[in-house]
Amino acid sequence: MNNFGIAIHGGAGTILKSLMTPEKEAAYQTALAQALDTGYELLEQGKTALEAVEAAIVVLEDCPLFNAGRGAVYNANGQHEMDASIMDGKTLDAGAIAAVRNLKNPIKLAIKVMEHSDHVLLIGEGAKEFADQFEISFESDAYFHDALRYEQWQEIKGTEKFQLDHSKSGKKNLGTVGAVALDQHGNLAAGTSTGGMTNKKFGRVGDSPIIGSGTYANNATCAISCTGSGEYLMRAVTAYDVSCRMAYKGLSLKDACNEAIMDRLTELGGDGGLVAIDHQGDIQMPYNSEGMYRASRNARERIIAIY
């Protein structure tokens, strides 16, 4: 198969060109390109979709520009609580973690859950105990500190407000990250990782670690990673919704994505988007917000885009 490919996102939201500097735009594009090409090169070498998704997400988690891993936002207690999930389209195996602190690469722990436990979702301190069985890297709170994100938190700390990391002030361009891939063996995979919402409290968990909402992969249909207002993506079960529109309605990936995002999510009042690749290598990256950090690459083209 030479129709292998990969698509990644770095979050969707109020991302306006008018509020972006050329330097910042270039920094995002460079980071997206690095994650994209890291994943794509693995696919070129014949590696699996799971390996490509993991590698691309690790690059995004290690970059402070995105709200995942190192760039995770502050919750109401001034902590960084992270969620991630992964799904293997060949076996329908899945792994996820939620509300875990100090993890360098949350996606790696989600993969351990998938590969080395009988469970799909582990949360909080329990997930950390599970991690102790493996070579999983933890970092001190200082590693996750970032002046911009700290300032975002200070602005709403102590209030009832919480927010996606993209604010209308334009100063706050961070985002959930995710990747989907089709490998040369015809297998699909999807993964998502996030630091959640700034000033989130009460142990709020969004769509990113939820199989069916934030992440879904099935070789028979497609691989999906979502981003945006998590509660709406959960109520719409968006990732699996795309797969079902293909499987049960016979839609193309493009039509299924458009119905799930432009019709369904929009009707509910949710903002967001997703990256998708189907079993034939078609890639779609729809969103109904002002922008979505996104990139895709296959044998025919290489796209890096924000608005």
Next chain:
Amino acid sequence: MNNFGIAIHGGAGTILKSLMTPEKEAAYQTALAQALDTGYELLEQGKTALEAVEAAIVVLEDCPLFNAGRGAVYNANGQHEMDASIMDGKTLDAGAIAAVRNLKNPIKLAIKVMEHSDHVLLIGEGAKEFADQFEISFESDAYFHDALRYEQWQEIKGTEKFQLDHSKSGKKNLGTVGAVALDQHGNLAAGTSTGGMTNKKFGRVGDSPIIGSGTYANNATCAISCTGSGEYLMRAVTAYDVSCRMAYKGLSLKDACNEAIMDRLTELGGDGGLVAIDHQGDIQMPYNSEGMYRASRNARERIIAIY
């Protein structure tokens, strides 16, 4: 509308008639009947599907026979960690909690999340802090103590084993609980509540609090509450799968349920079942395990069954 109705479950698993005593069977039937009729009488009075689902689940949570609320099993730390979720088919609003301890009625907190927060899923200690804003009842650990469940835990404590509360020894007939209803106003609702798996550790969360997997409701299609091997129900996104087979494939509730449980879940290797009611009042209660505690009632019939 006089086609209103309700269906409830008290868990699915290895429930064998050969291992059941007449006394125990009668106790289960009495408890199921009480929950069923409590919900049904509310529907008769013109109350909402949400109110009927809540009331039925509260009866099941308060009964030590079922693995939810008072009857929650012991986790690896000897604690009772509970999960619950609710969904309103009219608005697609949803609320859920996971890994919360000492809650008398987990379903009530899930409803507070739906009605009084901008979130869908709250977990652990954070969810408890959220509960402090409301009149939510907590109980001491002693309230949740049960000799049988304690013995179940002792048998596998300190090992890597965990189990659904239905074991092959026949001594362990407990279960997740759930309810679905259609009210006289034409609105659907679904809810699920559980104590999870005996000896579960690492903060394991199953399908019960996951919208789309354990619980789903949409006035356009159906209301679903699942029970069984949670990890398989999560990977199959079973509750939403039934809805999608109706919405996108044009199937009846019966055919959609059968495909989701008998075909899809069985192919994956999962055990379990669900209770379902559609927007026309048709009720289905399929399962692929030996038994499922279940009951249903509408104007035409009243069913209470185990095997």
